Amino acid sequence: MNRLIYIPVVLLVFITSCNTQKKASKFRFDTPAAGTLVQLGESVPLKLVFPEDVSAFDSVVYSMDGEVLERKMDSTVVSLNTENAAFGSRTLSAKLYYNGEERVAYSNIVVVPPTPKRYGFNVVAEYPHDPEAYTQGLEFDSQGVLYESTGQRSKSSIRKVNYQNGNILQKIDLDDEYFGEGLTLVHDKVIQLTWRNNVGFIYNKGSLAKIGDFPYGSFKEGWGLCFDGDRLILSDGTSRLYFLNKDTYAEEGFIEVYDSKGPLDSLNELEYIDGKVYANVYTKDIIVIIDPKTGAVEGEINLIGIYPDKADYDNELNGIAYDHGGDRLFVTGKLWSKLYHIELIER
Missing domain, CATH: 2.60.40.10 (Immunoglobulins)
Structure with a gap:
């Protein structure tokens, strides 16, 4: 018994000694x-x-x-x-x-980047929201009309909504093959992404008539979309934000998004507010505030508990809309029955 134990120990000491010598010589x-x-x-x-x-x-x-x-x-x-x-x-x-x-x-x-600023929230007001809307994109126009893109196969749509009572003012259903994703407004047009169909759609803002489409570039999935006044900014569920030409929709570059822990992936629905990109983080009740020039996460909004009826799956926080005229921030989620006007509280 002792001999059987003794021999491996000698070998282990020999191997360790060799590795130490090798490491020291490197x-x-x-x-x-x-x-x-x-x-x-x-x-x-x-x-x-x-x-x-x-x-x-x-x-x-x-x-x-x-x-x-x-x-x-x-x-x-x-x-x-x-x-x-x-x-x-x-x-x-x-x-x-x-x-x-x-x-x-x-x-x-x-x-x-340095540790981001932390924010909590207060709910200022609640409004009805279609509980059948699998929200993927959300944005106000200058007249206070809410534009919304919804997802899921055979249920995807683009719509105009009266946010105060939740009534759908106009709705266009996508063909069954398409899964609707992020949405943004560019002057008199509405731009909508699809998930894995590798195509984005262009609509007339007034009539919601489809007037064109465009193919995807190096990104293979469409998630979130916003407009900074010059370029479209797109997320694909990774840690990247892509920049697209607002007229040709050609890809013109990207940035990697980092917080103080490293690259931050699962970036989803986007909104452009005062020079920053606000992004939902998929499956988390978190919105991050990103500097689109550097990719740094500068702020993190904790919205845990805002929607008490949230299920475990397919019920995520996903919808950010900013009313520029009233300086108001709104959020909702997939299949949520509420749209919330919130104010941020720095911690």
Whole structure:
């Protein structure tokens, strides 16, 4: 019995010793560890472990994403300032030059924005909402008429609604093959997305007559949509927001959205308010406030408990509409019987 135990322990000690020696002989980053989260503006110490077989060297060149940060002639720690770094994973490298040779060490950091402001809410007023409306897009026009896009197969529609009493003023049903998604207004047009049909629809704002359509670009699903006065902004359920030309609907770029924990996916229904994008986070009673220039989540609105009759599935918070004239924020959800006018409370 003792011999059977003794032999593996000796082997384990031998293997561990070999791995330790191998690690000690490798040129590598001691800090930061790969994948370290770093808030924008933080200083990060770049500390290297030098191989035992290198007693002297010519220089070490530190770089981030291929751009040289500093060249050192000794092994002292370098401080990396992330004030101007882009959000997301940033590749770090250190090149060691000695005796005509080169060794390279790699690591990476993930740059994230500061912790967002936190908001609660007060319900100012409640209004009736069609409990059969699987809300996917919601927006007021300048006259106070509420435009709504609804989803689900064979039940998708685009409609105008009197928000005060919930009455449907006008409704156009989509063909059964289409699953309606986000919606926004662009001057005299209404733009509506579909989910996985790879097509968006264009309607006349007054009559709701369909006047055109457009194909999707690199994104394969349509979720949320809003208009910043210059470009359409689209979500596809990932951490990306895409920018589309308002006239041609061609894709013109995208940003990745990050909060203080990393990339934030499941972005859903969108609304553009005072230079920021407000986005529902799918399956959560959370709305995030995003800077569309950087992708940073600057605010988080906790709406847990606003709709007490919410079911566990297919009943999510999903609908943000801003009344620009009255400076009022409204929210609802899929199959909710209420539309809420809320005010935010900073915590």
